[in-house]
Amino acid sequence: MRVHEADVLVIGAGIGGVACALRLARDRARKIVVITREKDPLEGATRHAQGGIATLGPEDSPELLVEDILRAGAGLSLRRAAEILAEEGPRLVQEVLIEEAQIPFDRSAEGDLHYTREGGHSVARILHVGDHTGEAIAKGLHALLKELPNVELVTGATAVDLITFPHHALDPHTVYEPITCHGAYVLDQQSGEVHRYLAGATVLATGGLGRIYRYTTNPPGARGDGLAMAHRAGARVINAEYVQFHPTTLAVPEGENFLISEAVRGEGGKLLTPDGRRFMDEYAPSWGDLAPRDVVARAIHREMTLRGYPYVLLDVSQVENFPQRFPTIYARCRELGIDPEREPIPVVPAAHYFCGGVWVDEWGHTTIRNLYAVGEVACTGLHGANRLASTSLLEGLVFGDRAGRRIAEESPKPIRPSQVPPWEPARDAAPADPALIHRDWRSIQYTMWYYVGLSRDAHRLARAIRDLRHLWEDIVDTAGPGSTTPSWACETAFRRR
Numbered sequence: 001m002r003v004h005e006a007d008v009l010v011i012g013a014g015i016g017g018v019a020c021a022l023r024l025a026r027d028r029a030r031k032i033v034v035i036t037r038e039k040d041p042l043e044g045a046t047r048h049a050q051g052g053i054a055t056l057g058p059e060d061s062p063e064l065l066v067e068d069i070l071r072a073g074a075g076l077s078l079r080r081a082a083e084i085l086a087e088e089g090p091r092l093v094q095e096v097l098i099e100e101a102q103i104p105f106d107r108s109a110e111g112d113l114h115y116t117r118e119g120g121h122s123v124a125r126i127l128h129v130g131d132h133t134g135e136a137i138a139k140g141l142h143a144l145l146k147e148l149p150n151v152e153l154v155t156g157a158t159a160v161d162l163i164t165f166p167h168h169a170l171d172p173h174t175v176y177e178p179i180t181c182h183g184a185y186v187l188d189q190q191s192g193e194v195h196r197y198l199a200g201a202t203v204l205a206t207g208g209l210g211r212i213y214r215y216t217t218n219p220p221g222a223r224g225d226g227l228a229m230a231h232r233a234g235a236r237v238i239n240a241e242y243v244q245f246h247p248t249t250l251a252v253p254e255g256e257n258f259l260i261s262e263a264v265r266g267e268g269g270k271l272l273t274p275d276g277r278r279f280m281d282e283y284a285p286s287w288g289d290l291a292p293r294d295v296v297a298r299a300i301h302r303e304m305t306l307r308g309y310p311y312v313l314l315d316v317s318q319v320e321n322f323p324q325r326f327p328t329i330y331a332r333c334r335e336l337g338i339d340p341e342r343e344p345i346p347v348v349p350a351a352h353y354f355c356g357g358v359w360v361d362e363w364g365h366t367t368i369r370n371l372y373a374v375g376e377v378a379c380t381g382l383h384g385a386n387r388l389a390s391t392s393l394l395e396g397l398v399f400g401d402r403a404g405r406r407i408a409e410e411s412p413k414p415i416r417p418s419q420v421p422p423w424e425p426a427r428d429a430a431p432a433d434p435a436l437i438h439r440d441w442r443s444i445q446y447t448m449w450y451y452v453g454l455s456r457d458a459h460r461l462a463r464a465i466r467d468l469r470h471l472w473e474d475i476v477d478t479a480g481p482g483s484t485t486p487s488w489a490c491e492t493a494f495r496r497r
């Protein structure tokens with residue numbers, strides 16, 4: 001089992017982790033290791049973001065953006081986080097994305113940037129690259145990262161536990177110190193070995209947890225691994241009840257989980273019931289189809305439940321040049337036999353974004369010393385109970401950069417390898433059994449979907465707690481009481497066969 005040493009370990013290679021690494025790498029003497037569980041480093045939630053990245057539009061102001069964020073967040077957002085985003089975001093979009101990474105945002109024939117609108121935004125302020133903005137940003141940022149001699153990117157590497165003292169310390173006296181993070185135990189998916197990655201600062205950038213729901217827009221890596229690791233280590237987790245549901249994902253079996261961007265409604269798309277009735281004006285008279293997404297998702301859910309519809313429809317006949325403006329969505333619909341120019345697209349809501357997370361202050365500090373968190377796994381308070389559309393990439397960029405700046409100032413020192421024991425799977429742990437793990441995942445996903453979904457009440461939540469506790473007891477019974485971590489079990493059961 002090898003030991004890897006660095007000044008900073010970044011766990012996750014989406015926009016938050018990469019923005020942090022890019023900032024830190026400006027000092028070429030600092031060694032940064034970025035790990036990702038994916039084989040393709042571009043894979044992850046950032047890549048799948050379609051709509052765009054919010055900034056300030058031509059008829060806009062930081063104050064207006066702050067007000068939109070707070071309104072969408074249902075009064076539960078932290079104003080300071082929104083102010084930071086509105087102050088620093090537009091500058092970073094310009095410097096990092098437009099000038100350094102040269103992201104080819106859509107422009108008019110005259111060369112002016114094109115700003116689109118999405119639900120909850122009072123003006124057009126969202127930059128985009130067609131409907132594949134996340135992919136373009138991920139490519140641009142990774143191209144910058146690749147040029148840096150002091151950044152090592154390791155793929156196929158899953159963090160399975162944080163190394164925290166006193167939990168993993170050989171010296172019992174560390175119990176008298178605050179809980180401190182010194183890196184992570186990381187599974188090399190190829191060899192099946194778990195290595196120690198030691199670092200002065202560790203940055204969690206592991207993304208969200210949509211995959212704990214039966215229907216989600218999230219990629220397979222969004223299992224909540226980072227949140228679980230931080231929670232096990234004792235970090236404070238907040239607002240975990242605020243899971244955002246995207247109103248519109250494709251409602252055909254083969255197209256499951258495919259997002260239909262809110263920008264489609266921003267450009268004129270209209271929601272209809274299957275019998276052709278427009279309904280959003282009844283639920284949000286002043287916003288109609290462009291209401292904040294929690295309002296739209298609940299309205300669709302209510303229409304479906306009350307009237308027994310299996311889906312609702314998104315009519316894009318009024319969207320100008322739909323195939324050119326939304327090429328990814330158009331191509332996917334055509335693949336599945338739907339021609340959006342001739343017929344409306346069937347859509348349903350799905351779990352989309354985790355607004356809660358590991359509590360962080362405005363510099364990315366968690367409650368564990370030398371552990372920072374950025375992006376979806378972190379909770380800056382920005383999103384309150386509901387995130388404003390197209391603010392997630394911006395949050396990753398802004399708060400990733402801030403964490404990088406603060407880590408550079410604090411420069412915590414790594415510990416020596418002799419102070420940390422090698423990873424040892426618990427002796428009583430049974431080998432990970434794919435059949436059990438698959439079944440357990442399905443149980444979790446259905447429980448979350450039906451009882452902790454878009455519409456909740458005390459009765460359903462109580463049932464979810466009971467069912468999940470029961471499942472937990474079963475897992476401990478079969479896997480052994482001191483068994484290895486869930487991410488280790490999943491990766492070893494599925495990846496190495």
Ligand code: SIN
Pocket residue numbers: 049050051052260261262263353388389390391392
């Ligand atoms: C979308 O394109 O609708 C998703 C954008 C986001 O989640 O902010």
